[in-house]
Amino acid sequence: MTFAAVDVIRTKRDGGVLSDAQIDWVVDAYTRSEVADEQMAALAMAILLRGMTPAEIARWTAAMIASGERLDLSAVSRPTVDKHSTGGVGDKITLPLTPLVAACGAAVPQLSGRGLGHTGGTLDKLESIPGWRAALTNEEFVAQLRDVGAVVCAAGEGLAPADRKLYALRDVTGTVEAIPLIASSIMSKKIAEGTGALVLDVKVGSGAFMKSAADARELARTMVDLGKAHGVATVALLTDMSTPLGRAVGNAVEVAESVEVLAGGGPADVVELTLALADEMVAAAGLHADPARVLGSGKAMDSWRAMIRAQGGNPEAPLPVARETETVRAERDGYVSTVDAFGIGVAAWRLGAGRARKEDPVSAAAGVVLHKKPGDPVRAGEPLFELRTDDASRMPAALAEAVGAVLVAEVAPGPRALVMERIA
Ligand code: URA
Numbered sequence: 277m278t279f280a281a282v283d284v285i286r287t288k289r290d291g292g293v294l295s296d297a298q299i300d301w302v303v304d305a306y307t308r309s310e311v312a313d314e315q316m317a318a319l320a321m322a323i324l325l326r327g328m329t330p331a332e333i334a335r336w337t338a339a340m341i342a343s344g345e346r347l348d349l350s351a352v353s354r355p356t357v358d359k360h361s362t363g364g365v366g367d368k369i370t371l372p373l374t375p376l377v378a379a380c381g382a383a384v385p386q387l388s389g390r391g392l393g394h395t396g397g398t399l400d401k402l403e404s405i406p407g408w409r410a411a412l413t414n415e416e417f418v419a420q421l422r423d424v425g426a427v428v429c430a431a432g433e434g435l436a437p438a439d440r441k442l443y444a445l446r447d448v449t450g451t452v453e454a455i456p457l458i459a460s461s462i463m464s465k466k467i468a469e470g471t472g473a474l475v476l477d478v479k480v481g482s483g484a485f486m487k488s489a490a491d492a493r494e495l496a497r498t499m500v501d502l503g504k505a506h507g508v509a510t511v512a513l514l515t516d517m518s519t520p521l522g523r524a525v526g527n528a529v530e531v532a533e534s535v536e537v538l539a540g541g542g543p544a545d546v547v548e549l550t551l552a553l554a555d556e557m558v559a560a561a562g563l564h565a566d567p568a569r570v571l572g573s574g575k576a577m578d579s580w581r582a583m584i585r586a587q588g589g590n591p592e593a594p595l596p597v598a599r600e601t602e603t604v605r606a607e608r609d610g611y612v613s614t615v616d617a618f619g620i621g622v623a624a625w626r627l628g629a630g631r632a633r634k635e636d637p638v639s640a641a642a643g644v645v646l647h648k649k650p651g652d653p654v655r656a657g658e659p660l661f662e663l664r665t666d667d668a669s670r671m672p673a674a675l676a677e678a679v680g681a682v683l684v685a686e687v688a689p690g691p692r693a694l695v696m697e698r699i700a
Pocket of ligand 1: 362443452457458459461462
């Protein structure tokens with residue numbers, strides 16, 4: 277069936293419900309460039325302003341999946357389970373989590389992205405490991421999943437091409453924030469990837485897409501329902517992203533911190549979230565392993581080394597080190613009251629760890645290392661954080677951003693729950 281794009285736009289603009297046939301047509305016609313960018317931009321804005329019913333979101337997601345290929349993971353004998361995070365600052369959890377859950381007996385197909393703006397990308401982080409490559413063919417992906425049980429790689433061009441095109445358009449038309457479009461974008465890729473189960477880490481706070489728990493809850497509920505409707509066992513955790521995860525924000529520095537976690541150390545919050553997500557993934561995969569014991573046994577580290585080697589990386593090679601560092605110290609005694617995730621994410625970005633445009637390169641060595649976390653006591657003159665970059669001209673702008681993000685007060689802040697809610 278064929279429609280006039282302008283009629284589809286008018287239906288949504290006026291608060292109507294799109295029919296299944298209209299949705300199937302517009303997503304397909306846009307993928308084939310029959311519907312123009314300016315028409316899809318108008319429709320995306322109408323969706324942002326008017327919303328979509330659950331039935332429209334389900335159909336839109338199905339149309340995005342149908343725009344490309346669906347991977348077949350039936351050659352993998354272990355249960356498959358993936359994790360998706362909506363993105364945050366210092367969020368390196370995929371790095372220790374993927375090999376840990378593989379060491380628990382699951383196969384983890386982790387198709388990841390690159391960073392844009394103040395949030396980092398998993399592929400950018402792993403590319404700081406000498407030799408490691410993000411691009412695998414579908415055959416290599418399935419073979420590594422079968423043989424190693426853990427793969428982190430770039431999504432192939434054939435997976436949900438409608439989403440690739442639409443996401444780039446939303447990025448430049450102020451329409452990223454529409455919950456139906458975020459949910460269908462994420463879930464179309466995860467369902468097309470072929471995973472049997474999925475655990476979502478929906479971030480809430482200054483460093484996240486979703487600034488309020490109410491919005492995060494709505495996004496999580498929408499995605500969990502979409503997953504279930506497509507036969508993927510899906511669970512979501514809402515987790516705090518008001519402050520960075522761990523002490524390292526950047527690329528190589530986050531790899532180093534992840535390796536500390538795999539070695540049995542690392543910051544308490546990174547360990548806590550890794551284990552909380554691993555527990556959910558192991559249960560969703562129908563396994564009975566105890567991730568905390570597996571982490572302590574060293575098997576997750578073995579799995580990490582195998583995963584990095586399988587993609588050409590050398591897990592023993594030294595990581596890149598920045599040419600310039602600057603340490604900021606406390607001006608007075610007190611307690612660290614705030615380390616704002618957004619401010620620290622922007623500082624890391626200014627230092628070169630992130631990119632402003634898709635095609636920009638990133639610096640492996642740039643980033644921020646926190647010496648104090650919220651609640652820590654501090655004395656005047658003690659280091660609060662360290663900025664690292666290869667390009668000294670980036671330091672002043674990053675410094676201005678980071679100094680405003682870290683506050684010291686007379687009294688300690690109250691405790692904050694890292695895992696805020698579970699939505700199943
Ligand atoms: N990540 C995605 O993959 N899609 C969105 O729309 C937002 C975040």
